[in-house]
Amino acid sequence: MPEAIDSNRRGFLTRLSKPVSALSSEAEPTPRVAARPPQAVDEALFTRLCDGCGKCADACPNSIVHIRQNLARIDMDYNECSLCQECTKVCPTGALNVNVKAHIDLVPSFSQGCDNYLQLACNLCQSSCKLAAIHIEEDELPRLDTELCNGCGQCQSSCYVNAISMVAS
Numbered sequence: 001m002p003e004a005i006d007s008n009r010r011g012f013l014t015r016l017s018k019p020v021s022a023l024s025s026e027a028e029p030t031p032r033v034a035a036r037p038p039q040a041v042d043e044a045l046f047t048r049l050c051d052g053c054g055k056c057a058d059a060c061p062n063s064i065v066h067i068r069q070n071l072a073r074i075d076m077d078y079n080e081c082s083l084c085q086e087c088t089k090v091c092p093t094g095a096l097n098v099n100v101k102a103h104i105d106l107v108p109s110f111s112q113g114c115d116n117y118l119q120l121a122c123n124l125c126q127s128s129c130k131l132a133a134i135h136i137e138e139d140e141l142p143r144l145d146t147e148l149c150n151g152c153g154q155c156q157s158s159c160y161v162n163a164i165s166m167v168a169s
């Protein structure tokens with residue numbers, strides 16, 4: 001089993017695709033232009049490899065993958081990512097790669113419509129998060145640990161008053 005590629009190391013894949021002379025100044029991962037499926041390679045390499053075939057969009061059981069400007073992106077307005085890897089399995093170009101640690105570059109943002117903030121005790125988003133990335137205190141907005149969050153959107157789906165939006169991280 002190959003070692004998982006942490007998102008901080010995605011730049012490695014980019015460097016593999018560049019001439020040696022162009023490598024020295026590109027140690028950092030390329031910022032995402034849009035949210036990509038969870039096992040997308042580094043953005044610079046992704047935009048070269050993804051040809052917009054749409055196989056990932058067809059495979060996604062949650063219908064959150066869409067093709068825009070000939071590239072796959074995630075839209076979480078109506079559903080979450082279950083991290084099932086079906087999109088990765090069908091990608092024919094390597095733009096989605098099983099060795100990339102699953103992570104979507106989105107995080108939950110909590111609005112003041114939150115019941116807990118309005119002194120109506122609630123902790124549904126906290127209990128829905130499998131990574132324990134949300135912390136609730138009495139009468140406060142939920143707090144997010146961005147180091148733990150993988151952008152899956154389960155918390156957004158759990159909030160019955162729509163107080164959570166997934167925004168760029």
Ligand code: SF4
Pocket residue numbers: 037038059060061062063064065080081082083084085086087088
């Ligand atoms: S991991 Fe599964 S739910 Fe998430 S985008 Fe890919 S196919 Fe959809």
Ligand code: SF4
Pocket residue numbers: 110113114115116117122123124125126136142158159160161162163164
């Ligand atoms: S589930 Fe919604 S209402 Fe409940 S604490 Fe989380 S953000 Fe607030």
Ligand code: SF4
Pocket residue numbers: 107108128129130131132133134144148149150151152153154155156
């Ligand atoms: S997006 Fe997923 S990992 Fe992040 S806080 Fe919400 S449920 Fe937890």
